[in-house]
Amino acid sequence: MLGIDTIIFDFDGVIIDTETPDFLTWQKTFQSFGVHLEMELWLDHVGGRSSQFDVFKHLQDLTGLTLDESEIKQGRRREYLDLVESYPLMPGVLDYLEICKSNALRVGLASSSPRDWVEGHLSRMDILEYFDCIRSSDDVRNAKPHPDLYISCMEGLKAPPKSSMAIEDSLNGVTAAKGADMWCVAIPNSITTYLPFEKADLVLESLAEVSLLDLINELLSKR
Secondary structure, eight states, rough: OOOOOEEOOOOOOTTTOHHHHHHHHHHHHHTTOOOOOOHHHHHHHHHHHHHEEEEHHHHHHHHHHOOHHHHHHHHHHHHHHHHEEEOOTTTTTTHHHHHHTTTTTTEEEEOOOHHHHHHHHHHHTTGGGGGGGGEOTOOOOOTTSHHHHHHHHHHHHHHOOOEEEEEEEEHHHHHHHHHHHHHHEEOTTTTTGGOOOTSEEESSSSSGSHHHHHHHHHHHHEE
């Protein structure tokens, strides 16, 4: 019997790379006003529900202008959604879901994004049926880096932390998973690759780098 029998995925940046187009479209917006969006500020905001960084306010502060918030955000949002919908599943994701299914592993998803965002994209990519339990920002008071999402998802799956593994791409996500006492594998994307991931049990470049069963065995060998 596998020592890890529950896999809980993050969504943004793990299932689909929604984070790179988020940054790129805001970066383009800043550039259109002749100012620069600093990567360091953006990284603090990735993977969680940050109330400390208001990207539009930052744009307005840098330009010194009174800008039309609705017009700018709506235009940026349209470009962002077009980019997201052009992106495929992240490498290895479908293989991992199929392995979970064929080995009767429990599969969950824990995301700081709203449920309609998550389930809408999972349905569009035709993978919603793989997930036994989904927890979103609609389900908890505190999103990542707090552990609430992972704790709630494990409760929904009736899975203990010692047999549960999170797959994350952000420091906020890794902090949440380790705060829930789970195993955690980090798969940094092109944005979060700049973050430190010392708290993760293992860091990979891609899920396609190693099969799920080999990954589980590698984690358990670290005990």
